[in-house]
Amino acid sequence: MRILLIEDEPGIARFLKQGLEEEAYTVDVADTGPAGLAQAQAQAYDLLLVDWMLPGLTGLEICRQLRAAQHAEPLIFLTAKDTVQDTIGGLQAGANDYIKKPFHFDELLERIKVQLRPLPASTEQFTVGPIRLDVATHQVFRGEEEVPLTQKEFALLEYLLRHKGKVCRRQSIIENVWDIHFEYNTGVIDVYMNALRKKLRLNKDEDYLQTIRGIGYVARD
Template sequence: MNILLIEDEPGIARFLKQGLEEEGFVVDVADTGPAGLAQAQAQPYDLLLVDWMLPGLTGLEVCQQLRARQLTTPLIFLTAKDTVADTVAGLQAGANDYIKKPFHFEELLERIKVQLRPAPASAERFVLGPITLDVDTHQVHKNDAEIALTQKEFALLEYLLRNKGKVCRRQSIIENVWDIHFEYNTGVLDVYMNALRKKLGMSKDDEYLQTVRGIGYVARD
């Protein structure tokens, strides 16, 4: 598996490169936003690890430009930013996940494995009001218009639709969508739900994707 690490701090870059190579990954490193953008487009990678604060172009700008060019390689932000606004901006730019600095290498490794895990083959299709989700083609439509979702947004919507009519608890969603089975800040789930609702043209009061306060979420027709 090939990973591109875009990180301008030499010490962090050396540490991550060495650790990931010991786990069997092939790691290339770019130390500026423009260099990382060019390298990500020049050859195929299985995953991109992108620092938020980079010289030349920020990690956010790199992500936005890659997604604008239809490059869908999974991307994880490495960031010291921790506000909800920053998180939303990163997810809306097309990032698949983010991890806050400082972080444990073991947690980063688990997040990488989740992004690289192949999706199971399926030909299932789910409907929720005007929303149609096709697992086989990995497409979501609202009426006749296709809605572009990130990999994690798609997985979140799929999980809720698979359990339509059932209240999905926050920790259960994290365990099944993020495949994380240790203590985790489930606040990230709210960010993804807000982004998902926005893309689907739904509000918090919409009847299709409802918030069950203090418990989780439920998809209802």
């Protein structure tokens, strides 16, 4: 597995590169925003670790440009920022996860493993209203039109459709979709639900992904 680490602090970069290589990952390092973006565009990586604050180009802008160019590899932010607004901004830009500095290497390692975990083979399909999700091909359609989703958006929609008609509690969604089993701000779910509804073009007359206030969400025909 090849990882691109975009980090401008030499000490942190050396520590992470050594630790990841000891875990059998191949690690390339870029120390500026423009260099990291160019490297990510030029070569295929299994995962990107991106510092938020970088010289020349922020990690947030790197993420936005890669997602706009249809790069779908998992991206984890390494950030000293800790406000909900910053977290939401990063996830809206297309990041898969983030970890706050300072962090334990073991926690970062587990988050990497979650993102690189292979999807099980399946021929299952799930529907709600005009929406169809194909697990095997990792595609979502509204009618005959394919709707491109990020990996996390797809996982969230799949979880709701697998439990269609049942209320999915917020903590259950965080544990099963984000694989986070500790106290965590579940507001991130709202960000992804809003993105899903917009991409699927769901309006008030097509309330197939319903909010159960104070509890969670439910997919209903």
